Amino acid sequence: MRPEDAFALMVDQGDMVLDRLDACCRVHPDKTFIIYGEDDITLSFAAFRQATDRLAAGLARLGVGADDRVSVFTRNSLVAALAMFAIWRAGGVYAPINFNFKGQLLGYQLKDTAPKLLITDINMAGVLAELADDLALPPVMMHHPRPGDHDDAGTTMPLAGLGGAPLHDLADLLATDAAPPVVIRRYGDIANIVYTSGTTGPSKGVMQSFRWMNQYNFLLRSLNNADDVLYCDLPLYHVGGAFSQFVRAVWHGCTVGLWDRFSPNRFWRRIDRCGATVCVLLDVMVPWLMSAEPDTRDRENTLNKVHMQPLPTAHHQVARRFGFDFTTAGFGQTESGAGFLVVIDQFGAEAGTPPDLYRGLSKDALRTAVRDMNLYMVDGAAPTPKGLMGRPSPLLETAVLDPEDNICPPGVVGQLAFRSRFPSTILTGYLNKPEKTLEAFRNQWFHTGDAISRDADGIHYFVDRMGGFFRVRGENVSSFEVEDLINSHPSIRVAAALPVPAREGGEEDIGVFVELVEGATLSLDALRAHCAAVMPRYMVPHHLRIIDALPLTPTGKIEKYKLRQQLLAEIEAAASGRLSA
Incomplete structure (x- = not known):
């Protein structure tokens, strides 16, 4: 597919995530959007829209408007999901915080983001109170778990409060019947600020546009249809959880099975509970699942498309054991989005997922989609080169650069760099760090900090983080x-x-x-x-x-x-x- 055709298709599918949610509410308002497994809560598209509209109205009453940043600091994925769409509806910017942060890390991100409002839960009150002497907290919207909820820990507000920050109850705002504000947003407006780990200094807030989200899940959603169910146990401060596994659902109107964290012991029960067809397995998740005693019923599950990042050497054995018809891998990044994708056909004409459990695009239709998008597909039974990433996205120009930013010839390891072929498809810049933005975009290439190589056919291979090389x-x-x-x-x-x-x-x-x-x-x-x-x-x-x-x-x-x-x-x-x- 030519770059201009891919771009036209992506834009035609919708740049604005709120428009996609509205379309789902028009077409199938009563279809289940979220199965929140932690508390067995089910929300239809219409119910989710109603809840986020009410919360958006509450945010507006608290002064949140266009381009105002709202930090979200919670372990509860449903709260984060509601907050995310409500913030966008109010015109604000979603700025999630790693829920493991405390002390210096937490204080740094709050100071750097300077949010108009902080959405959190009562279980975080203690670590926030510790900052009160050194940091003037913004107004706080607090989630109080109900008795019996999975996150009800009996936590109470510290006697010292939160340094005098005004407190508001999330439940009260969700219970009010008010219309959301009408705020016009465009594809190039900042939707999110997501922090990426700093390797040589403090972490950087990556400013992402609404179109960035469209680009980020464009390749993967080409393999989906409305019958797919996305399983998400990645935290929603992580781009993979928030925008690939959760937000991706509104482009096709998919159901999402949502949990707060990965559990190797409960994983298969969760897949069965929501009927998931799609999931992501990161790093040690794969060996955790494989370490369980093999069972003759291992293939009796609904998963047929599994993204593994990084791609393990034993991906074929994993897929054959659990019946994953297709696995995918590639390259995704907080800054550049999804630059590469490879699709691995693990079963060919043979059934992996039992036919009575298979949902989503048929295997032939998925292969056709791969060809139409000019994605790279390989046979899972054949040896897979280490670090296989596939072909680059048609939306991005790609290069492998030497230390002087010259393009490396095939077979030579260099730094992966991107250029955006079209407006607003990669990061807008780093928040409050213009010098870091200029450094990353030197010589008109965005430098990823990852070492890769490419072969003569244009297939690319991940080698390591640039800092992952040892000189021995x-x-x-x-x-x-x-x-x-x-x-x-x-x-x-x-x-x-x-x-x-x-x-x-x-x-x-x-x-x-x-x-x-x-x-x-x-x-x-x-x-x-x-x-x-x-x-x-x-x-x-x-x-x-x-x-x-x-x-x-x-x-x-x-x-x-x-x-x-x-x-x-x-x-x-x-x-x-x-x-x-």
Whole structure:
């Protein structure tokens, strides 16, 4: 598909997410939009629109208007979902906060965002109160769980309150019967400010337009129709949860099964509860599911399209075990949206999902959609090159750049960069950081900070974060490769590789933390022998640790900085012991 044809199709499908919700309410108002599994709450499209309209009216009465930022700090995904659409309806900007933040991290983001209003829940009152002496909190809209709700922890407001910030009850605003304001919004207006982790400094608030959301889920939704049910257990401060798995639903009028967090023990019961056909599995979610004892009924589920990011080496075995007809992978980013997609046909003519449970586009219709969109499709049974990302989106111009921003030839690793072919399809910039925006867009390319390569046919492959390269004994070593090789041991659930300063010279040693499959045993000597057997000598980690559980973010990503701090402390303590001796 030519870029101009793809762009015309994307715009024709609707740039404005609120217009898409309104269309769903006109076409099938009584269809279930949300199944909130945590409290077994079901909302139709019409009921969701009514609730968010009332909340938008309440926001307007509290002074929220066009371009005003509203921070959302809650673990409750239904509250976040309602707040998101209400903020947009009132003309505001959705600015979610990681619900694990406290102290300096939380204070920094609130100061940087400077919201007109903060939507939160009573369980967050304690960490917010700790900031009251150093930060003037904005007016607060508070969610109070009802007795018996899953998030009812019996929490009460601290005696000191929240530093004098005006408090409003979310339930009161939802109960009022008021019309929402009429605020005209256009595709280039800022819809969201989502913070991305800082690697060399404070995290940056990425300003995303309404069209950014359209671009972000355009490729994936080409594989869906109204019969699909999207399963979402990713937090709604994460672009994957908020805009791919939740907001994507309004373009086709899909039902969403919504939960607050991933649970390996409850995952399949949830899929059955909502009849999900689509889900996302990130990082350690896959080995968690695979570590369960195989069962003859493993394929008796409704999932037929599963996005795996990053794509595990064993994706075909995973798909064959659980009956996933298609898996997808690619490249998605808070700044650039969805730049790549690859579709993997895992079963061919054979049925993966039982025919009586299969919903969504037929397999032939999905393959036709792949061809029409010029997406890259491969046979799941064939060997898959590491880091396969597929072809770039027709909406974006792509390059692999060397350190001087020259385009690298095929086969040479460089930094992935994007240019927008059409207005407002990638980030507008970083909030309050014009110098970081200029740096990222130097030489008219947006620099992603990711190392990739491409082949002569234009197929692209992820190598690592630019900071994920180690310089070891004169060799460039990728953390991705180290982890992939270690994870090949059957007793290992997941590994995390990270660099630490070498004992001698200016290069680095490799440290690896390993989490074992439940019930498995493995000695450090056996782990070292495994590394020696599967790796070249220079790649074998100098520091190996086996731990009960790797620290994770709510989206299942390994918090390597915590592991690095632990390892550096151990190294320093060992060195101090030698010196004192």
